[in-house]
Amino acid sequence: MSRELKLGYKASNEQFPPQELLRYGVLAEQNGFDSVFVSDHLQPWRHDGGHAPFAMTWLGALGASTERITIGTSVLTPTFRYHPAIVAQAFATLGCLYPGRVVLGMGSGESMNEVPLGVEWPDGKERFARFREAVKLIRELWNGERVTFEGDFYSTDKATIYDRPEQDVPIWLASSGPAATRFAGRQGDGWITTSGKDPELYTDTLMPAIAEGAEKAGRDVGDIDMMIEVKVSFDHDRDKAMDATRFWGALGLTAEQKSGVEDPVEMQRLADDLSVEQTAKRFIVSTDPDEHVEKIKTYLDLGFNHLVFHAPGPDQATFLELYGKEILPRLRAL
Template sequence: MVRFGYKASAEQFAPAELLRYGVAAEERGFDSVFVSDHLQPWRHDGGHAPAALPWLGALAARTERVAIGTSVLTPTFRYHPAVVAQAFATLGCLAPGRVILGVGSGESLNEVPLGTTWPDGKERFARLKEAVTLIRRLWTEDRVTFEGTYYRTELATIYDKPEQPVPLYIGASGPAATRLAGRVADGFITTSGKGHELYTDTLLPAVAEGAGKAGRSTDDLDLMIEVKVSFDPDLEKARADTHYWGALALTPEEKTGVEDPVEMQRRADALPIDRTVSRWIVSADPDEHAARVAEYLDMGFRHLVFHAPGPDQDRFLALYGDEILPRLRAR
């Protein structure tokens, strides 16, 4: 089954406005709504960072059909994994069969301001693996005593568990975490705009490798990708809209070690539009746009979640619901 979702940009919109867009996405025919969980946004001026957990509860109460979840939440620093397990078990009780927990190894922008000493990638990956193991045990067992390298519990119980299990997805952009997703997760999350070879030659084979080690195939996972799209009949507007999200076009070297949204904004705003459009599918023609999006379906992804950069999300939802989703579903 192929699904098409909406990325609710928590870094760009205030909580109530963002909630309205999430509800509108269901009304416009989208299949899912995902939200990031940031403590700080990518930019200071005009930035937002609503907490994902209460926001998802509000979205669950205002919608009836769409799947809802995080893309992604870090269950290893600001939160103890047991808190994440409890929160998503509760959401699963409130919106049965609709809640997805997407997790990742984290961004220093969200953790260092709270006094965290940011560890290297090896430790972040180890913490993620341990957190996933503990969350799964708390969802399926009672009185869990867990002695890990980073987390411990003693006779811990999640008392309110949903009748339908909450799927757990792992977000990754490198082969090790991607193999982990294939081995232990219900879904894999990545983002678009990084060159087709990364997906076809590295990430998707790594998912398959991990799944094979667990006696599974990629058919057993939801292969999800956040597709960054800027579609508008006015091509210059579509291009200009990407400026707000200029941080996404910064190279790892340009943003590594930057934990201050003011500084991240300064670096992003210094980029020309020709750089900021590089991470997005930018188009004014619906047939051409749908064809470029469909390349990710051809790679094997089955759950496309669309992230639009512009300030007028009502316009995006209407245009995409009327012009692009029907073309994609017709495939």
């Protein structure tokens, strides 16, 4: 099956206040993007200049302010701050309001969003188990009435979601490791991962894992939407393109450097110690549109069909206009 190419915009709620971010979501539609996905954070990656508007409320406003784009989360954690039933209710409502336009993107979470609320952050095995159970419960609530569910972590007693769209909202599952990616292949309507890592992670681990998961479930991997957040900094001025990545310096930290850091002030301190070369290493930094598209094409060649672009700079309006004129047409021409 040949999946349709979709080109989206990542609305970074860690970087912009809700009203400004909403304007960028509307501009994305006006500049030819197919989708807008918003991150879901209680706390941002840095304290100074950081923001964290509530993703589900913001999506409601975005849907009301646009007409055609697909909207969703990339990604939301349905296991700690939110009981899975609340996520099921929220996205059923969004699906009623904006039928055929809503995606529920879910992941297993970041400690920085949960620990400040008193959560004792469990190990990866438990987080994955919670994640699997949450997916199961959400689907049962969307497809049944008076649902009594007894899981290892969540339970319901004759619960009903009373307002549901005619068709379930697609669930896209995020991962960056083999086990969760196989799960996405088994259970996800779509799969979400992120760019800028070792190329062998995609070729040797993730792509085989999504195919393996689909095969074990008797599914065609071609029926799964394959989404990747592509980190890009595109500007005609290379210095500006490089400097724009500084706000997102935390992405340049190693997993060991970030481990156990739940305070945006401390995360900011660690990130600000990095050079601009280090903060830019996760991004495709370009001034030439043809070179830029050639680098992005790597992800299309891997099999991703839905590219969601995360631009790090403060001037998102200019980015959206430049991308709409110089990059999106070139990608579609491929």
